[in-house]
Amino acid sequence: MAAILRWQPFAGPRAARALHRLVGADRPAYAEAKACLAAGRGDGAAMCTHRAGDRVSDPTGERPADCGCGLATAPTAASAATDAFPESPAARRIALGRALLASNDSLAASNRAAFITAGLPVVNLLSSPGSGKTALLESLGRRDAGAGRLAVIVGDLATDNDARRLRAAGLAAVQITTGQACHLEAAMVAGGVRRLLEHGLRLEALDLLVIENVGNLVCPAAYDLGETLRVVLLAVTEGEDKPLKYPAIFHGADLVVISKIDLAEVVGFDRPLAHANIARVAPRARILELSARSGAGIAAFAEALRAAASRPLAGPAPGLAR
Amino acid sequence: MPGVHELSLMDGVRATVLEQARLHRAGRITRISLRIGALAGVEAEALAFAFAVVMAGTIAAEACLDLETVAAVCLCQRCRQEFPAVDGGCECPRCGEISRTLLRGRELQLVAVDLD
Numbered sequence: 001m002a003a004i005l006r007w008q009p010f011a012g013p014r015a016a017r018a019l020h021r022l023v024g025a026d027r028p029a030y031a032e033a034k035a036c037l038a039a040g041r042g043d044g045a046a047m048c049t050h051r052a053g054d055r056v057s058d059p060t061g062e063r064p065a066d067c068g069c070g071l072a073t074a075p076t077a078a079s080a081a082t083d084a085f086p087e088s089p090a091a092r093r094i095a096l097g098r099a100l101l102a103s104n105d106s107l108a109a110s111n112r113a114a115f116i117t118a119g120l121p122v123v124n125l126l127s128s129p130g131s132g133k134t135a136l137l138e139s140l141g142r143r144d145a146g147a148g149r150l151a152v153i154v155g156d157l158a159t160d161n162d163a164r165r166l167r168a169a170g171l172a173a174v175q176i177t178t179g180q181a182c183h184l185e186a187a188m189v190a191g192g193v194r195r196l197l198e199h200g201l202r203l204e205a206l207d208l209l210v211i212e213n214v215g216n217l218v219c220p221a222a223y224d225l226g227e228t229l230r231v232v233l234l235a236v237t238e239g240e241d242k243p244l245k246y247p248a249i250f251h252g253a254d255l256v257v258i259s260k261i262d263l264a265e266v267v268g269f270d271r272p273l274a275h276a277n278i279a280r281v282a283p284r285a286r287i288l289e290l291s292a293r294s295g296a297g298i299a300a301f302a303e304a305l306r307a308a309a310s311r312p313l314a315g316p317a318p319g320l321a322r
Numbered sequence: 323m324p325g326v327h328e329l330s331l332m333d334g335v336r337a338t339v340l341e342q343a344r345l346h347r348a349g350r351i352t353r354i355s356l357r358i359g360a361l362a363g364v365e366a367e368a369l370a371f372a373f374a375v376v377m378a379g380t381i382a383a384e385a386c387l388d389l390e391t392v393a394a395v396c397l398c399q400r401c402r403q404e405f406p407a408v409d410g411g412c413e414c415p416r417c418g419e420i421s422r423t424l425l426r427g428r429e430l431q432l433v434a435v436d437l438d
Contacts, residue, residue, distance in 0.1 A: 091352065091438045094342050100331055100356070100430045182326040219327035221363030222430060247410025248363035251424065280411045283422040 104223055107186035111193070111226025118203035121309035122211065124225050126249060127233035128242075129215030132259040134162045135292035136233065136301070137210060141169035143298055149207035153192035155184040155214045162212065172201055183219035184211065186226055208305060217242075221249040229308050232282070235260045236269040243277045250282040255304060262291040328364060331430075332372035339382055339435045348437030351382035355436075359429035360394045361410055385436075394427025 099105055115122045125133050137152055144150060151172040154162045163175035174195045176188050189211055193203070203209070211227060213220045232253040234242055237260060243250045250256065256278050264271060271289070278287055288304060290297025339351055354373075358364055366389055373387045394407035398414035398421050405415055412421045 091436065092346070093353075093434050093436045094346065095434045096338070096342070096432050097434075098338075098432050100334060100432050103334065180326065181330070218363060222327065222331075244409065244411070248361045251361050251410060251428075279420055280413055283412045283420050 101222065101224075104186050107190060108224035108226040111186055111190055112228065114193070114203065115209070115226060115228060118206075120203050120206055120209055121229060121305070122209045122225075122227045123229045123231050123305065124211050124213060124220075124227035125231050125233065126213045126217070126220055126253075127215060127235075127259075128217050128238060131215070131233045131235040131238065132292055133212050133215070133233055134165055136257070136259060136290070136298075137166055137171065137212065138169035139292040139295065139298050140302060141166065141171040143295075143302065144170075149205070150210065151196055151201060151206050151208075152210045152212055153189060153196070154212040155188065157181075157214065172196065172199065174199070178214060182214060182216050183223050184213050184225060185223050189225045208309065217246040217249050221252060229254050229305070231255045231257060232285075233257045233259050234274070234278070236264045236274075237267055240270050240274040240277055243274075243281045247281040250278065250285070253282045253285040254308065256282050256285045256287050257301065258287065258289045260291060260293070261289040261296060262294045328368035328372045329376065331364065332369060332376040335373075335432055336376050336380065336382065338432060340380060342435050343381060343437055346437055349381065350438040351380075351385045351435060352438045353386045353388055353434075353436035354382065355388040355390065355433040357390045357392060357429045357431040357433050359392045359427040361407075361424070361427040362430045364430060366391060388433075390433070392426050392429045395425045396421035397423040397425050399423065 112122075125137075127133050134154070137150075141150060152163075152166050153174055153176060154166065155176045155178055156162055157179065158177055160175035160177070163173040166173035174192050176184065176192050178184065178188070192211070193209075196209075197203075211225055213225075230252050232250055232255075234256060236258060243256075258271075258274060258278075263269070275287055278285065286304065288297060288301055290301050292298070335354065335356070339354055342348075343351055356369070358366060358369070369389065370387060377383050377385060394410060395404050396407045396412050396414070397404050398417065398419055400419045401414060401416050403414075403416070404425060405421075407421075407424065407427060412424070413419070414421060
């Protein structure tokens with residue numbers, strides 16, 4: 001495997017103009033850039049901002065003259081002189097090399113440390129809207145009625161409907177309303193935990209804490225919350241190929257649950273195909289089928305959570321390391 | 323609602339690069355370099371859009387966004403060889419074994435900032 005290839009087609013103000021074209025009204029320019037990206041696919045490709053007929057200059061001599069996108073050509077000696085961006089003496093590059101989500105990651109680490117100290121397994125429960133996250137937790141709550149050892153922090157854009165449903169099922173639940181945010185972040189979870197404590201709960205006294213994330217298969221993938229187990233839910237009504245369409249979120253899963261299995265026949269759900277698809281994009285995950293309505297598979301799910309809890313509590317999923 | 327978290331990510335980038343510019347007494351930010359893995363859960367197009375929105379009106383308004391994408395790569399335990407996990411699929415193209423080892427592709431990094 002070759003090293004990551006890095007180069008920049010332009011430097012300085014000209015690049016800024018190119019990017020402004022790229023993100024502004026000029027959509028064809030973006031399409032060209034996408035074409036470059038596709039052409040450069042391999043070990044890594046810079047986001048190329050070339051337009052057809054552009055000349056590529058390289059004042060430092062360190063970069064390839066052409067990315068191979070076919071849109072740009074190497075400069076002639078005459079054009080190179082005008083293309084080269086004159087670096088001012090004060091110009092300098094500050095290498096940062098830090099995670100984009102560094103502050104979220106460090107808050108997640110402190111959440112996780114608190115959970116591990118309390119010996120409390122914590123599930124980050126993820127799915128599309130309407131896949132049955134809340135119904136599954138209600139079903140778990142009714143099953144362990146009276147035990148009162150399962151608490152839920154539930155995130156939605158608006159309303160506390162889910163927290164009320166969960167409380168009605170006998171669970172301790174606090175609602176986080178995110179407003180416009182499409183995902184939960186570690187800081188919100190820390191706030192949810194504080195509210196649970198204010199309600200008189202002790203983390204040490206709980207058997208399990210579930211963070212029911214905002215229904216969304218895209219944004220929550222990038223955010224570590226400090227959980228010790230990532231569970232992704234897929235309802236049979238979503239189709240067998242959903243995991244292939246949203247691989248990023250499935251990649252981090254420790255457990256993938258196929259929900260509403262009682263509807264599998266009605267909707268013509270191809271179970272072997274679904275299992276094969278999940279295995280391709282969630283290679284570390286165990287797969288379970290269940291129905292919150294019929295109760296099928298709920299005992300196995302509870303058992304899987306218990307088994308995960310009895311293992312030493314894990315750090316972030318290996319796939320999350322950045 | 324894909325797209326919203328790219329704005330919040332870019333907001334974090336803005337805070338960091340403006341802080342760096344202050345620290346180094348720079349008057350202008352000319353380039354911001356990010357490294358994004360194919361399986362990071364972030365869309366390059368949405369990031370580029372968020373960049374223009376978030377940097378407007380700051381000393382980074384004229385900066386170039388340099389997005390380096392990193393393809394997802396798995397290691398096949400049986401073949402002991404790396405292979406590209408195209409579209410996140412972890413099946414080894416040689417032997418068909420599903421790899422559990424993702425070597426690259428989840429990067430979400432602020433690599434560098436160029437100041438002037």
